[in-house]
Amino acid sequence: xxxxxxxxxxxxxxxxxxxxxxxxxxxxxxxxxxxxxxxxxxxxxxxxxxxxxxxxxxxxxxxxxxxxxxxxxxxxxxxxxxxxxxxxxxxxxxxxxxxxxxxxxxxxxxxxxxxxxxxxxxxxxxxxxxxxxxxxxxxxxxxxxxxxxxxxxxxxxxxxxxxxxxxxxxxxxxxxxxxxxxxxxxxxxxxxxxxxxxxxxxxxxxxxxxxxxxxxxxxxxxxxxxxxxxxxxxxxxxxxxxxxxxxxxxxxxxxxxxxxxxxxxxxxxxxxxxxxxxxxxxxxxxxxxxxxxxxxxxxxxxxxxxxxxxxxxxxxxxxxxxxxxxxxxxxxxxxxxxxxxxxxxxxxxxxxxxxxxxxxxxxxxxxxxxxxxxxxxxxxxxxxxxxxxxxxxxxxxxxxxxxxxxxxxxxxxxxxxxxxxxxxxxxxxxxxxxxxxxxxxxxxxxxx
Ligand SMILES: CC(C)(COP(=O)(O)OP(=O)(O)OC[C@H]1O[C@@H](n2cnc3c(N)ncnc32)[C@H](O)[C@@H]1OP(=O)(O)O)[C@@H](O)C(=O)NCCC(=O)NCCS
Numbered sequence: 341x342x343x344x345x346x347x348x349x350x351x352x353x354x355x356x357x358x359x360x361x362x363x364x365x366x367x368x369x370x371x372x373x374x375x376x377x378x379x380x381x382x383x384x385x386x387x388x389x390x391x392x393x394x395x396x397x398x399x400x401x402x403x404x405x406x407x408x409x410x411x412x413x414x415x416x417x418x419x420x421x422x423x424x425x426x427x428x429x430x431x432x433x434x435x436x437x438x439x440x441x442x443x444x445x446x447x448x449x450x451x452x453x454x455x456x457x458x459x460x461x462x463x464x465x466x467x468x469x470x471x472x473x474x475x476x477x478x479x480x481x482x483x484x485x486x487x488x489x490x491x492x493x494x495x496x497x498x499x500x501x502x503x504x505x506x507x508x509x510x511x512x513x514x515x516x517x518x519x520x521x522x523x524x525x526x527x528x529x530x531x532x533x534x535x536x537x538x539x540x541x542x543x544x545x546x547x548x549x550x551x552x553x554x555x556x557x558x559x560x561x562x563x564x565x566x567x568x569x570x571x572x573x574x575x576x577x578x579x580x581x582x583x584x585x586x587x588x589x590x591x592x593x594x595x596x597x598x599x600x601x602x603x604x605x606x607x608x609x610x611x612x613x614x615x616x617x618x619x620x621x622x623x624x625x626x627x628x629x630x631x632x633x634x635x636x637x638x639x640x641x642x643x644x645x646x647x648x649x650x651x652x653x654x655x656x657x658x659x660x661x662x663x664x665x666x667x668x669x670x671x672x673x674x675x676x677x678x679x680x681x682x683x684x685x686x687x688x689x690x691x692x693x694x695x696x697x698x699x700x701x702x703x704x705x706x707x708x709x710x711x712x713x714x715x716x717x718x719x720x721x722x723x724x725x726x727x728x729x730x731x732x733x734x735x736x737x738x739x740x741x742x743x744x745x746x747x748x749x750x751x752x753x754x755x756x757x758x759x760x761x762x763x764x765x766x767x768x769x770x771x772x773x774x775x776x777x778x779x780x781x782x783x784x785x786x787x788x
Contacts, residue, residue: 354617360680361616362394365503365538369531369586370546371402374606375442383546384449386612387508388462396503398534400511401446402527406438407431422480423581427487427524435487435524439512443468446510467507471495472530474515474523489515489523491530494537532589536596543593544615545586546606551624554578562625565594583624590626601626619681619707634720637673637685642666644682645675648703657739658701659766673701674720676713683708686717688724688733694758695731697721702740718747725778733778736764736771749774 368387374380391397407425408418411434419426427435450464474489492515502509511534513527528545535543550559554575563571568591572579579587583603590601604611604623615621625631637645645666652658666673669687676684684704690697699721704713725733734757735744741751752775757765765771 357617364541365396366542367398367535368544369400372405398509400531403438407434410434432487465507467502472515491533496537543601548582550605551583562631594628637675697730699735749776
């Protein structure tokens with residue numbers, strides 16, 4: 341029974357993401373190390389699951405260890421400069437062989453029908469092609485990189501066409517010049533260029549390690565592109581390449597309009613699903629805008645607002661509100677959105693004539709309480725009140741009186757509720773009325 345309830349809760353909590361990810365383009369990049377790992381087929385199952393949920397999926401694989409293995413067999417030392425391979429004729433031959441082999445292996449895994457797996461019976465179409473037009477990297481610091489190249493252009497129209505036909509697009513880190521030359525590229529660079537060219541919703545790196553903060557020893561859960569830049573400057577020497585390269589790619593992608601880049605450690609089982617279908621994820625999210633956004637509500641936020649407040653109404657903490665009432669008053673509501681979900685809301689019903697505003701429907705999702713989000717909502721209300729030149733804020737509360745008192749509100753007589761706002765008072769609830777005056781001369785409230 342407990343298991344059943346857990347299952348129902350889990351399924352319900354992941355369903356908003358299933359809906360949100362459908363028809364979105366995700367570019368997933370993983371190194372050749374992931375392909376060599378014994379549990380790689382688990383990731384393939386998850387790719388298949390994403391495909392079946394309607395995600396437009398582009399996979400970009402690496403071939404670094406596969407090239408090194410081939411070179412080792414030939415008794416040749418790999419040659420790197422500034423973390424990039426110098427590709428001579430022998431290394432290029434190894435790169436071509438490795439790219440071909442890895443691509444065929446992934447195609448085979450995606451073709452398996454995946455019996456005895458969560459994706460039994462799924463039929464996945466995989467497409468590859470000459471989508472990357474490349475040019476030579478040339479000579480840097482006096483070092484000739486040979487056949488190492490960089491992306492010149494992505495044939496995004498061809499990729500979109502295949503995605504439109506419900507194919508998963510599989511790409512290797514090789515590119516071609518218009519004169520028929522082949523170049524060895526970095527998988528991270530290809531994935532980033534593809535995500536930018538396709539205007540992908542997400543760029544996801546399955547990395548070899550977690551992105552750990554040297555200060556806290558914990559995984560960094562989220563950063564803006566700017567914070568990622570500062571993080572790299574501050575910790576340049578202590579961040580391993582496994583995080584540094586994807587972070588650099590994430591910054592580039594964000595600056596070029598890809599809203600979200602995720603870094604998830606491929607060694608954790610089911611990491612893609614945990615990152616994409618749970619509220620907090622498990623990896624590091626680099627986004628161009630702050631992860632949480634406080635903004636005025638719109639009509640399509642009503643579902644999220646109701647989900648948040650219905651349990652509180654049932655407990656008698658908030659007064660009951662009909663959906664229609666929220667719809668008509670939606671301009672009064674503000675919401676705190678986190679990765680597409682509403683995690684806090686509040687209404688400010690203003691009466692400009694009386695220069696009074698009433699705060700109502702303040703709620704923070706239980707998982708996110710105790711981190712000053714309530715306080716942030718209140719500050720937003722002060723700012724709005726200041727902009728509307730209101731003199732006083734009121735709130736009716738049954739069980740949160742103390743919280744407001746600690747934030748400068750004081751109990752006041754019910755008569756102080758202006759006539760025009762009396763409809764907000766329900767005598768059965770026996771709420772207390774609290775008030776706080778807005779100091780219109782205090783400029784800092786505007787920016788608090
Ligand atoms: C009240 C509420 C909005 C606060 O949100 P929040 O993001 O946790 O707020 P903050 O982080 O800014 O403040 C947390 C502090 O308030 C305290 N607090 C929370 N609820 C409280 C309450 N009902 N009475 C007194 N203090 C309360 C917490 O203990 C914490 O104090 P601490 O840090 O000293 O432990 C949130 O608890 C909530 O949604 N409650 C249910 C709905 C509700 O009561 N709404 C108000 C209707 S009038």
